[in-house]
Amino acid sequence: MADLNELKPGIKDILIEQGLRPALQRLKAAVPEGSKAYNELILLEADLKDANLKMVRGSISQEDLDVKYNQLRERFLILLESLEDSDLESAAGGKEPKHGSLLYQIPGRMELEKEARCRVRIAYDEAALLENIELTRDTRIKDVRIAEVMEVELIDPAENPAFSIRTFNRTEQFIEREEYTEWLFFVKESGSRYNPPHLHSLDSSLFRESPTRSARLFG
Structure with missing residues (x-):
């Protein structure tokens, strides 16, 4: 609580x-x-x-x-x-956990010094994720537990980051019932190594109440 x-x-x-x-x-x-x-x-x-x-x-x-x-x-x-x-x-x-789907597109390879677009979507209905989108070989969908408010971040965890990452979306967004919620990230690789940046998706309500209950879904 x-x-x-x-x-x-x-x-x-x-x-x-x-x-x-x-x-x-x-x-x-x-x-x-x-x-x-x-x-x-x-x-x-x-x-x-x-x-x-x-x-x-x-x-x-x-x-x-x-x-x-x-x-x-x-x-x-x-x-x-x-x-x-x-x-x-x-x-x-009083509520049962809510489940939905998460879609992400993060290129498996990026051209050095060329900005690539990475996309993350969350929705209650998996079908909503596929609206107005062009699927690529890097598209992945997984089932997740979601809340009304979610946080999504794309980060480079390395001590000496090889990526510059920018976005115009708020980290925290409200998840609409009948629609998808989207985060766009623009990523440029500036180093010689390649380890894909990590995607964090957090249930914002749980994170604010108890940081130990937040979950890193994949990365």
Whole structure:
């Protein structure tokens, strides 16, 4: 079970640094599905989506949107501050582990000093992984245990790294129910040796609550 003394400040930091939607997703991952708090978060997400759609369609002004955002943030903070330990109790033991699939494309060989694209996808449904993708000989799929929020990293563990790795994705992302979630990495080999970079995939909720329970799936 998450420690509220750590959870609340952490989520406030997410709200400040990343915005309302990531904060909503993080709290959803911590409370039991179907609980009063969970249902209130669903309503907040729906109201946020509705406000954004109205702005895109031009039916509200930027000023009105800012007012709506402030109202939603206030509702969210009131909900967050009202949480007690009992609101999180069944989140740890009340759900069965969720299973899904992980797809990754990491080239078996890379050209020296030429950037290669590496792709990682996670989804509840394996079929979703295969949407809008060109399969290669380096494509691999494996079954994994997943959570609503996951972290994926591609790293070179060597003391003297042979790869430069960049990405524009956040390490931590929310796993959508009906879609795949994707991380893209751009890797350039700059050394003479070749050992493929290591891929780490972590259940973010477990990692934050107990680092010893996080899992390196392969590497």
